[in-house]
Amino acid sequence: MQKLTLKKIAQELDVSISTVSKALRDSPEISDDTRQKVKAFATLYNYRPNKIALSLKNRKTKTIGVIIPEIVHHFFTLVVSGIEEVANSRGYNVIIGLSNESFSKEVTGMETLANGSIDGFIMSVARETQLKKDYHHLNETIDQGMPIVMFDRAIDSVACDKVIVDDVEGARKAVAKLLSLQCKNVGILTTEDHVNVGKLRTKGYRKAMKEANLEIREDHILKLADDLNREENLSQLKEVIKTYLMENAAIDGLFAVNEIYALTAMKAAMQLGKDIPKDFKVIGFTDGVLSKYATPSLTTVSQHGKQLGQKAAALLIDRLEKDNFDPPFETVVIETELVERKSTS
Amino acid sequence: MQKLTLKKIAQELDVSISTVSKALRDSPEISDDTRQKVKAFATLYNYRPNKIALSLKNRKTKTIGVIIPEIVHHFFTLVVSGIEEVANSRGYNVIIGLSNESFSKEVTGMETLANGSIDGFIMSVARETQLKKDYHHLNETIDQGMPIVMFDRAIDSVACDKVIVDDVEGARKAVAKLLSLQCKNVGILTTEDHVNVGKLRTKGYRKAMKEANLEIREDHILKLADDLNREENLSQLKEVIKTYLMENAAIDGLFAVNEIYALTAMKAAMQLGKDIPKDFKVIGFTDGVLSKYATPSLTTVSQHGKQLGQKAAALLIDRLEKDNFDPPFETVVIETELVERKSTS
């Protein structure tokens, strides 16, 4: 049983293709008689218009392309689920491309989608792209009239809508919380400076300290090397953190820029005999699944990934459905939220 | 700068559309002169054929649809990453539909994709679909000539390729492991019977016990209600498990059919003063991210989600690229692997 088309219906009913099309779309040009005849036939055999043909005709696909660095990652899946939700409710499909943090995969991935398959992009750039600072592929697709919405890892110099997390403020709130809980010495576990979010969250740490009129001790700021993030180096990561905690024994509050750092720090601290949260409090960033199930459960700064995705999709679709793509670009900031758990109370 | 088409190139170079098309595809009909002229122009202005037009012409889209129950789920993201990897390497794109475990979303989601947008499906059915046992939408799409590959939650009565995890054997191996570690009383935390994987893994438990000539004590089998899985009921889940552990104090080995049950059981056991792994050993199922970072880290049965996705994509694309969709259907079983961590040693 092959797909039913307008042409086949027309042949079957001995009318023209145009008549069938119009009848199905309730055109007043068609008599009630024929209209009903056509509609009955169509429903009986379950006619569905071919989407590809429609896309070609209308020059829009009702599909949005999502490019993310990886999918095995809780934050990105939350964003995707938010995107999918509003996209679906507004009649759009979602097509996914993974860059695997690689610049060239990002470029080719976008190229294969930009040739008619989709109407616009929602994306978070690969780490390698951030390092190279090469954004020609973004600017080119925008020049071709295809709108982009960037999220999380947004690039200032690219002219498009953006949805970002307020990393600085989220970090500031976390550190302020630790201070309000009477922590006397608050440290931070962060990344090397070239990782944008690490830099921003460190900025938030400094801000909170400054607001509390506390001296910022550079030896309380531990910048962890990239390669320690890899799974096989987990035990090494723990040792580095443990050393840090021993050398800075006064630290009684710790802010970590991601879940892994926070959990590893908790393990290290417990091995050093510290009692969490009594004499050592920890807050992480990213409301991942680990925080909830850690022992003790971890207080974190939630980024509201799902709302972020919803907002990004809404921005893109709004722009797609304007007859004019030009209105000024927006940058929406998603508020973070401190989710308190056992590691601080 | 709008998209370049064959027609525009033709106008610009004052030749016909066919000539341009042939030149670009290195047809011998075209003289070297014109061919080079056309190609130079095309590369200069970065011509890319419109994919939608090609799809319409060729009646294939080089896109595969993936329908999964949810995306904020480690196992499914692993599968998707595997699918994406081989799909991409073979020139296919991936479009994602989420059913959110809902039957009707699954049906409409498949319908919107089946009308020309994709060449075939890879899917895992929604829980509600399993309950209703209504598979008409699957059979209909297969009847229309669109191939489906089912994974993980596969349905016997649907005639298509399948890639499944050997739940029974995985569970059997896990329980056998506990027994070999000298556990005298091994219990199981499982789901209600209507959850297929729960049923299968329980079967594996029974099998292992039988093979060891041990009596199966029904009170050692705890079937946890569905609604305890929800996040807000986490503490309730822990209490239920704690009660079970108190009533069955002899249990020194526990197999849990998922990560959450396993982690929660570990927490409960520790609160009851048990030492893991010395006097209480735990093994979970699903190689999620939680297991690695739990304290103590959790031994689990890995399902190799990524390989599963790769295999599913390979099966689908192989079938799509045969000129004949009919060859007999395959059911591939992905071997599980016991990943040993601290909760058993």
Next chain:
DNA sequence: TATCAACACGAAAACGTTTTCGTGACATGC
């Protein structure tokens, strides 16, 4: 010089829609 390949290209159909513009039949108005 008439015939015939070979060559290099163009016209047109096809994929499945939607939409504009005709057009023939019939009824109405004077």
Next chain:
DNA sequence: GCATGTCACGAAAACGTTTTCGTGTTGATA
């Protein structure tokens, strides 16, 4: 009886490709 209008429908173009089938020009051959 003639102009005009309405009704109900069909032809054709368009979206951007690929491909089949002409066809006009050239050069060689008999």
